[in-house]
Amino acid sequence: xxxxxxxxxxxxVEESCGKCAPCRIGxxxxxxxxxxxxxxxxxxxxxxxxxxxGNVIKDTSLCGLGQTSPNPVLxxxxxxxxxxxxxxxxxxxxAGQCKALLRxxxxxxxxxxxxxxxxxxxxxxxxxxxREVHFIDQSLCIKCGVCYxxxxxxxxxxx
Amino acid sequence: xxxxxxxxxxxxxxxxxxxxxxxKEGELINVLHGVQEKLGYLPAEVQxxxxxxxTMSVAKVYGVVTFYSFFTMIxxxxxxxxxxxxxACYVRGAEQVLHEFKRQLKVEVGQTTPDGKFSLxxxxxxxxxxxAPVVMVGDKVYGRVAPLQVKxxxxxxxxxxxxxxxxxx
Amino acid sequence: MEMINLNIDNKPVVVLKGTTxxxxxxxxxxxxxxxxxxxxxxxxxxxxxxxxxICVVExxxxxxxxxxxxxxxxxxxxxxxxxIRAVNARRTVLELxxxxxxxxxxxxxxxxxxxxxxMAHRLGIREIHYKGEQSTYREDTSPxxxxxxxxxxxxxxxxxxxxxxxTVGVLSAINRGFNSVVSPAFEMNLDHxxxxxxxxxxxxxxxxxxxxxxxxxxxxxxxxxxxxxVIVQTAPAVRAALGEEFDMDAGTLVTGKMVAALRRLxxxxxxxxxxxxxxxxxxxxxxxxxxxxxHIEGDPTVKLPILTSCCPAWVKFFEHYFPxxxxxxxxxxxxxxMFGSVAKTYFAEKLGIKREDMVVVSIMPCLAKKYECGxxxxxxxxxxxxxxxxxxxxxxxxIKVSNIKFNSLPSEEFDKPMGESTGxxxxxxxxxxxxxxxxxxxxxxxxxxxxxxxxxxxxRGMEGLRKATIDFNGxxxxxxxxxxxxxxxxxxxxxxxxxxxxxxxxxxxxPGGCIGGGGQPYHHGNAQILQKRQVAIYREDSNKTLRKSHxxxxxxxxxxxxxxxxxxxxxxxxLHTVYFDRTK
Numbered sequence: 017x018x019x020x021x022x023x024x025x026x027x028x029v030e031e032s033c034g035k036c037a038p039c040r041i042g043x044x045x046x047x048x049x050x051x052x053x054x055x056x057x058x059x060x061x062x063x064x065x066x067x068x069x070g071n072v073i074k075d076t077s078l079c080g081l082g083q084t085s086p087n088p089v090l091x092x093x094x095x096x097x098x099x100x101x102x103x104x105x106x107x108x109x110x111a112g113q114c115k116a117l118l119r120x121x122x123x124x125x126x127x128x129x130x131x132x133x134x135x136x137x138x139x140x141x142x143x144x145x146x147r148e149v150h151f152i153d154q155s156l157c158i159k160c161g162v163c164y165x166x167x168x169x170x171x172x173x174x175x
Numbered sequence: 176x177x178x179x180x181x182x183x184x185x186x187x188x189x190x191x192x193x194x195x196x197x198x199k200e201g202e203l204i205n206v207l208h209g210v211q212e213k214l215g216y217l218p219a220e221v222q223x224x225x226x227x228x229x230t231m232s233v234a235k236v237y238g239v240v241t242f243y244s245f246f247t248m249i250x251x252x253x254x255x256x257x258x259x260x261x262x263a264c265y266v267r268g269a270e271q272v273l274h275e276f277k278r279q280l281k282v283e284v285g286q287t288t289p290d291g292k293f294s295l296x297x298x299x300x301x302x303x304x305x306x307a308p309v310v311m312v313g314d315k316v317y318g319r320v321a322p323l324q325v326k327x328x329x330x331x332x333x334x335x336x337x338x339x340x341x342x343x344x
Numbered sequence: 345m346e347m348i349n350l351n352i353d354n355k356p357v358v359v360l361k362g363t364t365x366x367x368x369x370x371x372x373x374x375x376x377x378x379x380x381x382x383x384x385x386x387x388x389x390x391x392x393x394x395x396x397x398i399c400v401v402e403x404x405x406x407x408x409x410x411x412x413x414x415x416x417x418x419x420x421x422x423x424x425x426x427x428i429r430a431v432n433a434r435r436t437v438l439e440l441x442x443x444x445x446x447x448x449x450x451x452x453x454x455x456x457x458x459x460x461x462x463m464a465h466r467l468g469i470r471e472i473h474y475k476g477e478q479s480t481y482r483e484d485t486s487p488x489x490x491x492x493x494x495x496x497x498x499x500x501x502x503x504x505x506x507x508x509x510x511t512v513g514v515l516s517a518i519n520r521g522f523n524s525v526v527s528p529a530f531e532m533n534l535d536h537x538x539x540x541x542x543x544x545x546x547x548x549x550x551x552x553x554x555x556x557x558x559x560x561x562x563x564x565x566x567x568x569x570x571x572x573x574v575i576v577q578t579a580p581a582v583r584a585a586l587g588e589e590f591d592m593d594a595g596t597l598v599t600g601k602m603v604a605a606l607r608r609l610x611x612x613x614x615x616x617x618x619x620x621x622x623x624x625x626x627x628x629x630x631x632x633x634x635x636x637x638x639h640i641e642g643d644p645t646v647k648l649p650i651l652t653s654c655c656p657a658w659v660k661f662f663e664h665y666f667p668x669x670x671x672x673x674x675x676x677x678x679x680x681x682m683f684g685s686v687a688k689t690y691f692a693e694k695l696g697i698k699r700e701d702m703v704v705v706s707i708m709p710c711l712a713k714k715y716e717c718g719x720x721x722x723x724x725x726x727x728x729x730x731x732x733x734x735x736x737x738x739x740x741x742x743i744k745v746s747n748i749k750f751n752s753l754p755s756e757e758f759d760k761p762m763g764e765s766t767g768x769x770x771x772x773x774x775x776x777x778x779x780x781x782x783x784x785x786x787x788x789x790x791x792x793x794x795x796x797x798x799x800x801x802x803x804r805g806m807e808g809l810r811k812a813t814i815d816f817n818g819x820x821x822x823x824x825x826x827x828x829x830x831x832x833x834x835x836x837x838x839x840x841x842x843x844x845x846x847x848x849x850x851x852x853x854x855p856g857g858c859i860g861g862g863g864q865p866y867h868h869g870n871a872q873i874l875q876k877r878q879v880a881i882y883r884e885d886s887n888k889t890l891r892k893s894h895x896x897x898x899x900x901x902x903x904x905x906x907x908x909x910x911x912x913x914x915x916x917x918x919l920h921t922v923y924f925d926r927t928k
Contacts, residue, residue, distance in 0.1 A: 023265055027299060033242075034498070034517075034524035036395045041440040041474075044522045048476040069474060072436040075408050075429070076397040083408060160271060160322070219530050232513025234529040234537075241518045 017096040018103055019113035021088045022050040028085035039082030042073040046089055054114040058104040067093060112174050115159045119175050124149050126171035133163035133172065181220050188213050189221060193228035200231045203239055207246055216250045244296075252287040252294030254332045256280075259309040261300025268321070269308040273297065275322040276310075279329055292332065350421040365423055366399060366412040376401060376425050377434065379441075379463055380499035381413040382548060384871040386806050387828075387855045391504045391548075396497065397437050398463065401425045409433055435467050443474045444522075445551070446494050452552040457866055459550030460497060481525055486534040488541040488557055488714040493525050495553040502526060502545035502554060510829040510853070512661060514539045538664045538926075542657035542829065542853040543711030543862015548869075556711050556863060559732045560742050566703040566731070567610045573695065574703045575613040576606050577683045577762075580621065580773035581709035581858035582736045584880040588865040588873070589740030590750045595876030597884055600755025605743050606707075607756060613691075616758045617706065618765030620683035621772040621781070623902070624654060625893035627919050628676040629785040630910035632848055636790070636821075639847075647671045649824065649839065649846040652778050654678040656716035657853035659923065661829050666836050667925035675920040679772065680706050680713055681722050683762065684729030685918040690906045691762060699727055706733045709773070709861030712853070721921055735863025764898040767798070767885035774881045775827035775857035776803040776810065779850035783814055783823070784892045791817040798891045804882070806856065806875065809834065811846070824849040827857050 025047040034040045046069055049062050070086030070093075077083045093100060102108045109117040122133075122142075129147040141157040144150030152163070152172075164172045192209040196202035206225060211217055217240055226233035240246045258264075258273045277283065280293050287294040303309045306318025310328065317328060346361040352369050359368045369376050380396040383389070392414050400409035404422040409430060412423075424430065442464060449455050481493035498517070503526050506515045514528050514537045528537040546554045566574050587596040606614045631650065638646040651673040653659060662673065677685065683706070688699040695702075706713060710733070716722070717730035734742070743750055758764070768784050771777030780803045787795055802812040803823060808831040814821045824846040826832045832851045838844040854860040859877040860867075867873045890896060907915045 020266075027260075029521060032521040034519070034521045035393065036397055037441050037497070038397050038437050040498070040522055040524070041444050042437075045440065045443065045474040045476050065473060069436065072433050076400050076433050076437055077408075078394060078397070078411075160274075162322075222529070232507065232516065232529070234513055234516035234518075234527075235507070237529040238516035238518045242520050 017092045017099050017111060018050065018109070019054055019111065021092045022047065022054055024088040025050055025085070028081065032081060032085075033079075036076075036078035036082060038073045038076045039078070039085065042069055042077075043082070043085055045069060046073070046086060050089070053100070053103045054109070055116040056103070056107050056114070058100075060104055062104060063093065063097075063100055066090075118159055119154060120152055120157060120159060120161070120164055121173045121175060122150050122152055123171045123173050126169050128169055128171070130168070132166050132168070136162050136166050138162065179218065179220055181224070185214060185221070186224055189224045190228055193225065198228055198230070200229050203229060203231070203236065204243075207236075207240065211246060216247050218248055249287065250291070253292050254312050255294050255296065257296050257298045257301075257311045259299075259301050259303070259307070259311070260297045261304065261307075263304035264300075264307040264309055267307040271322045272308050272310060272320050272325065275325040276329075279325055293329070348417050348419050348421075350417050350419065350423065352423045353425055359417055361416075363417050364413055365401060365403075365410065365415050365417050365421075368417045369412065369423070369425060374425060376412045377463060377466060378413055379438075379459060379497070379550060380501065382499075382501055382869040384855065384867075384869065384874075386871050386875065388808070389505075389509055389855065389871075391499070391501045393500045396441070396499060398434055400430055400433055400437075402427045402430050431467075435469060438463060438467055438469060439472050440474055441497050442469065443472050443476060444478050445497065446478065448495075448552070452495070453555045453558070454552035458552060459868065477522075479522065479525065481527075484533050485557065486539065486541070486715075487718050488711040489534055489539070489543065489546055490555050490557055491534060492553055492555070493527070495551045496526060497551055497553075498524065498526065499550055500526070501548040501550065505544040505548055508830070509855070510540070510542055510544055511833050512538060512540055512542070512829060515545065540657040540660040540664075540829070540853065541712040541715045541862075542661075544854060545862075546711060547854075547860070547862045547864070547866065556735055556738070557714055558738060559714070559734055560738050563705050563732050563734060564742070566705070569703075572701055572703045573612045573697055574610070574705060575615060575687060575691070576611040576705045576707060577615045577617040577620070577680070577687075578602060578606070578707045579617045579680070579709055579858065580770045580777075580881060580884075581861060581864065581877070582707050582739070583884065584773060584859060584877040585709065585864045586736055586740060589737065592751070593876070594873040595880040597880050598750075599884065600757075601750060601753040602707075603758055604753040604756040605739075605748055605750055608748050608753075609742065609746055611705070613759045613762075614756075615683070615687075615762040616765050616769075617679045617683055617708075618769030618772070619762045619896070619898065620679040620686065621654075621769035622766055622893035622896045622899050623682050623686070623919070624676055624679045624772075625768060625781050625785050626899060626903075626910045627682075627915060628652065628674045629782050629789065629893070631674050631676060632782060632786055633790055634911070636819075636847065640819075649822075649844060649849045650674050651848075652782075652850045653921075654772070654778060655712070655851060655853050655858075656719075657710075657712035658829065658832060658851050660712070660715070660926070661832065661853065662836070663924055663926040665833070666840065667923075667927055669836070669840065670923045670925070672839065673923065675922070677722070677919055677921050678713075678716065679769075680708065680716065680730055680733065681921075682919050684717070684722070686902070686906075687762065688724070688727075688729055689918060690902065694761075699724065703732075704730045706730055707736065707739050708733050709736050709858045709864045710854075711735065711862040713863075736861075736865060737863060740865070761898050761901065764896055765888075766893055766896050767888040767891040768893045769896075770885045770888065771881055773858045774878045775852050776805065776825050776850065777857065777881065778852075779803055779823055779825060779848060781893060782848070782850075783821075785894045787814070787816055788892065788894065790819075793817060795892075799886075806878070808855075821848065822846045826850070827852040827860075828855050829853050 028043050029047050032039050070090045073086050102110050127149045134142045141153045222236045226236045308320050310317045310320045357372045376399050379398040382391040394411045394414040399412040401412045402424040403410045484491040503515045583599040587598040603614050653673040684704045713733035722729050768781035780800045810825040812823050856874040860874045
């Protein structure tokens, strides 16, 4: 849900006309804080900042765009507080959306070495011989999720 | 901005569009639409002619052109690729499709490939949510696009034979 | 007229329908903080984009906060201007604006005079909680104006002045959202645009985004160069405003102290632009009479009206927008340029020095004068007639940095032979002044009679477009006056369409005339300051013994010794000019 709030803010930042300061700058700051959180760099105080800033933007913006753009943030903060907590306090994305906080890992005892993932990886991040446990190099992985989709043995874990 | 000399016919076209809207400053957006439809894009020289015909400052014309993403100052590609980023498409993986197009075409959003064939842009909901994720190339709609299909879609236009050439926007 | 009753901070207030909350509050002494809002009363100039959202107030029954500057007061309204909600919102919005602003205060040209800085101080901002990306734009330097768009807060005042008041149309908001900025078309540099350097954008900019090119360094280097003789000329409008930079009331005349300060700064000769203003009248007045005579005699080729040409921003405006009418303005140069031309010939000869060893500095209320002294036609073999034009603000800064205690300076006199002036020269500083000075001389030269009354009240005032008919002993002369380039454009379009009934028109680019110039102490939106400066100019005029340019003994001497007579060949060479078509 944090990623969704960020997606909507990205839209608003692009669409903002730029005439009034709270929407022009405020929405950008809201987006930057969400970006920080989804990259795993969020701090506990960020949640309070999102709330105060979101409310001021709603209260002072010149038009309907600014008056409603913080809503995804404010409502997701209210109803999915645990997701924000997880990002900020545990460095974890429960929804599996925030790439920086995700890792695709091979589950050793489930991997059969069928090489399906290895053959489909678009960046060659997976290595392994036939019938041997495969390995995903995190520094190359672009987290596209193809291996996860292709594996027939549930041997790729999204964490 | 490098100065280009507008062909007399282009200047005539612009004047005609302006006249159609009574040369009124208030009709600027309609005029810009009309001129872009006929000439394909709105470089500085075109904006100067429009400013002159509508008796307004060219700075204001430039302001309107740069404000709206629809108006462009550089020619768009022959095949404009637009990826829908509305809510439904987004949750069904439009971002990955965009990523793949960027990788294949080697351009960023808003840019055109050096050979002038493809330009890449994002849309915000074309209203075909049942077909999410949606990609449009010109007027042709592709539904349920997966990243693995991107290469194929592009290939259709490279050969030039499989699909009809899309009208440039 | 319908009256409205409302409540602001539990105080009842009655106002006319159509009054905003901001104005209603002001009428009972409640000053709601504003940033982008600006109103110059009497000049019909108002900037009300409602963009900064600093003036937000709480209105009972309204879901969100209301911007006081553009919300109309309604009957029964209950407004609270400083609830915790409103104050917190104001402070948060200001923090946002500051988060997108460079922290250059210590070295910024506007420090101490900056509306944004003052607001941060007023609202007690101690920390910026929302740091993030900052907008960055390249700096743009032109002959007179520097644009540092990193500091722009998008108040739109410059855009409003340039488009609506001056009708020059250089600036417009471009792009969108966070990337929006105010810029010339195609983000070109100002010196490639139709900018006239009138500097009204600089005069109203609340931050350091728009400032003038600072030439004090070059002037100081010249002052300390033992091989150079540095002379200075001071414009009339400066003496009516310089005191404001030293905490004196607006409208305090500081002529004597100004001269004393310049002497202590080390200038070799302190002269007065008012002297060359008298000279301008001699040339322009003669030109006017020549054209009038030909007109009366029925010469169909003569161009009337004659337009004054002492304002360089106006001249550039004319060259861009009305080059088809190049023969209409007077060919006389401006007082600044006439001064330089005469100083580097007549006075240099007297001193026995080469023109290259003389540095002419002018103190001007104007930014366009910086551009004017760089125009090719105003130099001889690459050596400019006027080397540097400093603004009133730059002079004040120079005086302060030199540790001169301005307020306790004695009153001193200008040097001779280019320091003497009549009242007619002084009034060049205000709208209506140039033409009144011209009329004082033209009347007496034409009729051969002495003026019954020197003051021409009918030419005075603050209205943007004025007209009057002066009786030249039976011959009615129609005079038009415009200040603000938007008003100038109106008169010029009348001339172009053949509907002009004027014989002579005075045009000044800046609201109020030179007293409202782009280089004057910032008025921060208070139009009363301009009124007071105008009053001071007319007061200096009435305090003088000589009131008409042709009575100036040093001007008479200049003609006898050097120029011959007005419009002589030498006068033409040194004191007249031509204009250029800038549309190509």
